[in-house]
Amino acid sequence: MELPHVRTLECTLCGETYDPEEIIYTCPEHEGVAGILEVKYDYDEILDRFDEELDGNIDSQWKYRAFLPVADDAAVVTLGEGGTDLLETPRLSEELGVEMRIKNDGTNPTGCFKDRASSVAVTIAREHGRDVVTCASTGNAAASLAAYAARSGLDARIFVPGDAPEGKLVQPLVYGADVLAVEGSYDEAYDLSLEVTDEYGWYNRNAAINPFQVEGKRTVGHELAEQTRGEVPDWVVFSMGDGCTIAGCWKGFSEFADLDFVEETPKMLGVQAEGASGIHDAFHEHDDVDEIADTLADSIAVGRPRNTLKACRALEESGGTAVTVTDEEILAAETLLGRSEGIYAEPAGAAPIAGIQRAVEEGIIAPDETVVAVVTGFGLKDTASAKRATDGVTSIEPTLSAVTTRYDAETESASQP
Ligand SMILES: *Cc1c(COP(=O)(O)O)cnc(C)c1O
Ligand SMILES: [Zn+2]
Numbered sequence: 001m002e003l004p005h006v007r008t009l010e011c012t013l014c015g016e017t018y019d020p021e022e023i024i025y026t027c028p029e030h031e032g033v034a035g036i037l038e039v040k041y042d043y044d045e046i047l048d049r050f051d052e053e054l055d056g057n058i059d060s061q062w063k064y065r066a067f068l069p070v071a072d073d074a075a076v077v078t079l080g081e082g083g084t085d086l087l088e089t090p091r092l093s094e095e096l097g098v099e100m101r102i103k104n105d106g107t108n109p110t111g112c113f114k115d116r117a118s119s120v121a122v123t124i125a126r127e128h129g130r131d132v133v134t135c136a137s138t139g140n141a142a143a144s145l146a147a148y149a150a151r152s153g154l155d156a157r158i159f160v161p162g163d164a165p166e167g168k169l170v171q172p173l174v175y176g177a178d179v180l181a182v183e184g185s186y187d188e189a190y191d192l193s194l195e196v197t198d199e200y201g202w203y204n205r206n207a208a209i210n211p212f213q214v215e216g217k218r219t220v221g222h223e224l225a226e227q228t229r230g231e232v233p234d235w236v237v238f239s240m241g242d243g244c245t246i247a248g249c250w251k252g253f254s255e256f257a258d259l260d261f262v263e264e265t266p267k268m269l270g271v272q273a274e275g276a277s278g279i280h281d282a283f284h285e286h287d288d289v290d291e292i293a294d295t296l297a298d299s300i301a302v303g304r305p306r307n308t309l310k311a312c313r314a315l316e317e318s319g320g321t322a323v324t325v326t327d328e329e330i331l332a333a334e335t336l337l338g339r340s341e342g343i344y345a346e347p348a349g350a351a352p353i354a355g356i357q358r359a360v361e362e363g364i365i366a367p368d369e370t371v372v373a374v375v376t377g378f379g380l381k382d383t384a385s386a387k388r389a390t391d392g393v394t395s396i397e398p399t400l401s402a403v404t405t406r407y408d409a410e411t412e413s414a415s416q417p
Contacts, residue, residue, distance in 0.1 A: 208306030221252025243311025271355030
């Protein structure tokens with residue numbers, strides 16, 4: 001596998017560099033998996049390969065193939081990920097009191113932006129001749145990896161916390177994966193997946209330790225840069241679990257700015273749940289860090305975020321910040337998003353909306369600033385939590401009068417002075 005456009009893998013802690021054509025997860029100079037590697041590119045080589053028009057027509061993330069760490073002759077494993085819409089959201093803007101748009105990444109093939117990373121991971125795993133891929137996941141990465149493994153004929157063996165929402169456990173099963181529900185938290189599932197990677201040599205997709213994963217996530221930044229050329233928002237908002245996604249988006253957006261493909265960069269706002277706020281706490285230098293994750297937003301229920309360093313760099317370099325929100329605020333945001341714009345997000349996908357409300361209240365986002373929120377996951381994956389935020393269905397008898405009683409009464413009460 002030759003990667004002439006990838007210069008090196010550089011340790012984010014000590015700066016040591018490694019050969020990108022070998023599989024290396026993290027820098028061996030540090031305990032555990034702390035030494036996360038960063039992929040460094042040769043942009044002259046990339047520009048030699050990149051001849052796309054930045055005209056807003058994006059069929060899939062592979063429009064930016066020249067920027068991805070795959071060989072020129074690699075057979076790409078794809079289901080059409082990326083190329084998601086950037087939607088005007090006038091009613092939501094009015095509700096939040098700030099001009100905003102939504103990048104709807106819940107429309108990816110498995111219902112989650114993680115497909116961007118899985119597509120790259122499975123392409124690379126196949127290039128390396130691996131036939132088993134693995135990951136630990138709060139749910140979405142598992143489903144996503146399983147789909148791409150199925151697509152390419154690889155076996156997927158995945159580790160999820162036992163209490164993941166049912167929809168997220170069933171989905172990878174349908175894709176034919178071996179799903180191992182670990183009797184414990186995501187953090188424990190994560191540690192176990194690392195052990196088996198060592199033991200069996202399976203290809204590990206865990207985004208924080210696999211340096212190529214963030215690279216796929218970068219394409220959400222490339223797309224946003226292309227889609228907002230001439231009207232770059234003041235803020236781009238993501239929810240944060242391990243922190244890989246916000247870091248990937250920032251890398252993608254800022255490299256397009258460095259190449260003058262887009263005129264400026266946005267500030268990044270990272271949103272975490274109050275009960276799982278490790279990156280927020282590190283960014284604001286709190287020292288009473290609680291490592292037990294407690295939030296219904298399962299995709300961001302991470303007690304020990306694996307990519308705090310890259311996420312904090314994204315917040316800092318962009319001039320952004322981090323906020324936390326409560327589970328009640330997340331659920332309220334989920335129904336607000338649904339009823340104001342017809343977009344159904346899972347809790348972690350709706351958390352940015354709650355974060356924007358918080359940031360506007362706290363004066364972090366000024367009323368005249370523009371905002372893009374990235375909705376990272378589709379709501380049908382977790383109906384149980386959404387149900388708590390709605391009034392439920394109304395049972396009626398199958399008669400016209402049952403309907404007229406309801407709506408005539410409503411019209412009358414509405415017309416009362
Ligand atoms: C994984 C996930 C996140 C968080 O991404 P990180 O890279 O862990 O910060 C947010 N939303 C959804 C829907 C996810 O699946
Ligand atoms: Zn190192």
